Amino acid sequence: MEFSVSRRGAAVVCLWFVLLGAVVCLPFWRMAFPTTLLCLMAYTLLCFCLLAPHFASCRIRVGAHHLTVRRGILFVSTWRLPLRFITGCYVLRTPLQRLTGTCCLVLFASGSFTVLPGVRFCDAETLTAQLTQGGRVF
Amino acid sequence: MNAAVMKKRRFHIFFTLRYLRYGLVLCLVPMLRALIAFDLPSLVTALRQDLLILLFCTAAALWMWWFTAFWVEQGRICIEQGVLFRSRRVFEAVSVAAVEIERPLHCRLFGAGKLRLYFRDFAAPKHYLLYLRKNAAQEVADALLPVREDLSVFAPAGFERLALVMLSANVLTSGLFIWMSLNRLADIFGKDIHAIAAENFTRFELWLEQFLPAGMAMLTALLFIIISVTFLVSLVRTAGFRVCRNGGVILSRGGLVTKIERRILVRCVSACDVRVTPVARVLGRYPVYLSAGSFRGGDIPVMVYRRRSGQMPETLLPNFTQPVHPLCVPQRKSIWSYLWKPLTALAVSLALCGAAVAVMPGMLPVLAVPVLLSAGALAQSWEGYFKEGVRRNENRTLSLVYTRFYTRHEICVFTPDVAYTTFQHPFSLSAGWADFTVSLPCGLKYRVRGVLQYVAHQMQFLQ
Numbered sequence: 313m314e315f316s317v318s319r320r321g322a323a324v325v326c327l328w329f330v331l332l333g334a335v336v337c338l339p340f341w342r343m344a345f346p347t348t349l350l351c352l353m354a355y356t357l358l359c360f361c362l363l364a365p366h367f368a369s370c371r372i373r374v375g376a377h378h379l380t381v382r383r384g385i386l387f388v389s390t391w392r393l394p395l396r397f398i399t400g401c402y403v404l405r406t407p408l409q410r411l412t413g414t415c416c417l418v419l420f421a422s423g424s425f426t427v428l429p430g431v432r433f434c435d436a437e438t439l440t441a442q443l444t445q446g447g448r449v450f
Numbered sequence: 451m452n453a454a455v456m457k458k459r460r461f462h463i464f465f466t467l468r469y470l471r472y473g474l475v476l477c478l479v480p481m482l483r484a485l486i487a488f489d490l491p492s493l494v495t496a497l498r499q500d501l502l503i504l505l506f507c508t509a510a511a512l513w514m515w516w517f518t519a520f521w522v523e524q525g526r527i528c529i530e531q532g533v534l535f536r537s538r539r540v541f542e543a544v545s546v547a548a549v550e551i552e553r554p555l556h557c558r559l560f561g562a563g564k565l566r567l568y569f570r571d572f573a574a575p576k577h578y579l580l581y582l583r584k585n586a587a588q589e590v591a592d593a594l595l596p597v598r599e600d601l602s603v604f605a606p607a608g609f610e611r612l613a614l615v616m617l618s619a620n621v622l623t624s625g626l627f628i629w630m631s632l633n634r635l636a637d638i639f640g641k642d643i644h645a646i647a648a649e650n651f652t653r654f655e656l657w658l659e660q661f662l663p664a665g666m667a668m669l670t671a672l673l674f675i676i677i678s679v680t681f682l683v684s685l686v687r688t689a690g691f692r693v694c695r696n697g698g699v700i701l702s703r704g705g706l707v708t709k710i711e712r713r714i715l716v717r718c719v720s721a722c723d724v725r726v727t728p729v730a731r732v733l734g735r736y737p738v739y740l741s742a743g744s745f746r747g748g749d750i751p752v753m754v755y756r757r758r759s760g761q762m763p764e765t766l767l768p769n770f771t772q773p774v775h776p777l778c779v780p781q782r783k784s785i786w787s788y789l790w791k792p793l794t795a796l797a798v799s800l801a802l803c804g805a806a807v808a809v810m811p812g813m814l815p816v817l818a819v820p821v822l823l824s825a826g827a828l829a830q831s832w833e834g835y836f837k838e839g840v841r842r843n844e845n846r847t848l849s850l851v852y853t854r855f856y857t858r859h860e861i862c863v864f865t866p867d868v869a870y871t872t873f874q875h876p877f878s879l880s881a882g883w884a885d886f887t888v889s890l891p892c893g894l895k896y897r898v899r900g901v902l903q904y905v906a907h908q909m910q911f912l913q
Contacts, residue, residue, distance in 0.1 A: 377911070378911060386875070386876055387873070387874070387875050387876075388873070388874045388879065389871060389872065389873045389874075390870075390871065390872040390873075390907065391869060391870075391871050392869065392870045392871075392872075393868070393869035393870070393911075394866065394867075394911045397866070397867045397868075397869075399571065421867075421869050421889075422571045422867050422890075422891035423867075423868075423869065423889045423890050423891040423892060423893050423894070424869045424871075424889040424893075424895075
């Protein structure tokens with residue numbers, strides 16, 4: 313079983329970072345509006361050019377005994393752990409993610425966790441069911 | 451598992467301290483108002499309000515304490531708390547990986563003990579703290595992880611004791627201890643202890659200046675004081691230290707002012723860490739730290755051993771395997787991934803020395819210290835280049851060797867409950883190697899650099 317993060321889902325998550333940047337810029341709006349706007353635009357561009365492809369590069373593979381999560385284009389990281397030691401899954405859906413049919417999935421193990429931002433909701437449901445309920449979707 | 455049954459009891463009254471702390475924080479609010487007004491009537495009003503807040507918090511804490519209860523039944527511990535909202539927690543004994551009873555001086559004066567339960571996995575809380583009476587804490591520990599003390603595995607004496615003191619010395623813990631002690635003393639005596647300490651330090655420094663240059667004298671005085679206090683703290687913490695193993699439980703006990711007893715279930719031990727520090731190299735003895743479930747090993751090693759002697763980690767953990775070198779192929783690694791940090795530090799230190807030669811020759815002895823430290827880090831990284839690696843052993847354990855700062859860690863992982871992370875950047879991708887990280891249930895992460903890509907990706911999980 314193999315899943316990937318959709319580009320749409322990754323873009324939605326990038327919007328959070330853009331929003332965070334806008335909040336940080338708030339105190340500077342009055343002092344230097346054009347510079348702040350320019351910085352925010354550059355930051356937004358960076359988010360959508362670097363962060364979104366990074367999120368979208370995430371691949372999740374469920375093998376017979378272990379789970380593999382691979383992410384990154386230039387800087388590649390692979391997270392592997394045995395299926396029987398996954399202790400929980402957490403699905404987060406914001407209104408925009410509900411509209412786009414995506415979600416954020418967090419997988420917990422005993423000593424670590426990983427966040428999968430922008431996974432398709434149907435994929436997340438299947439994966440959660442596979443990991444926690446033996447494949448039965450409630 | 452012992453099926454001991456214990457009747458319902460209350461926690462020790464020290465339990466109320468937890469809630470009184472919140473009261474002390476609340477007391478700051480009236481004081482803040484008095485500070486803004488900055489006059490005597492406001493201060494008096496604030497003190498009255500503080501008294502009322504403290505009285506209210508004490509009453510509430512005592513009320514909470516009155517409704518606490520714990521008991522042990524058929525291999526489980528049950529804890530009840532709460533007044534309006536009652537909560538009951540039940541922890542099965544099989545879910546407990548380690549138990550720690552800590553008795554600091556203030557607890558010993560009032561017959562209390564802090565019992566901390568460390569659990570096996572993430573399903574329960576990671577750990578749970580209980581304030582109990584001394585005897586009750588001992589009974590709970592006996593019921594959850596029973597042990598007899600007839601088989602002493604490690605009871606250091608003579609040079610072994612000295613080695614344990616030197617190898618357990620921790621500058622960070624000691625620094626915190628000094629800082630807290632100075633603050634406490636300042637509160638008790640009402641004198642500016644910091645000023646007195648600074649005055650004595652200056653005297654010592656002036657005395658050293660008769661033999662050494664000014665900057666060097668200050669550094670030497672500081673180093674001497676830190677090392678002295680660190681060893682003193684370590685000496686007190688490791689007094690009467692003894693480790694036993696019986697019935698599948700490792701028991702370590704010791705301490706002079708703060709008495710600490712730790713019980714670790716052998717089958718829950720996730721990893722064993724042998725730390726080869728610079729002091730350990732000089733003494734030829736190596737400290738061993740254990741982690742089990744959510745227990746990370748504490749600050750005192752479970753034993754100190756000498757290679758090719760009778761006392762080896764195998765006496766505590768029969769499955770322990772020493773790493774068999776070579777664990778890696780150095781030719782396939784990148785030497786720069788190991789050396790760039792210490793080399794940069796060394797270059798900067800040497801540049802500063804060069805500038806000092808031209809501008810401030812008096813500062814040269816002081817600037818020699820970072821040069822020496824960087825050179826030490828460089829030597830350690832050079833060793834790491836040849837020795838860092840990972841291998842799966844035949845007895846279903848995993849051997850890891852990695853270096854960090856001035857220490858080489860030789861790890862033996864026992865638990866199959868691990869996660870592997872592989873990280874590659876463009877250079878390592880093209881060269882076919884990766885950084886390999888093993889995460890344990892207690893949250894510890896061991897990162898080995900320069901592992902061959904196919905070895906990292908195909909590393910099998912322990913069964």
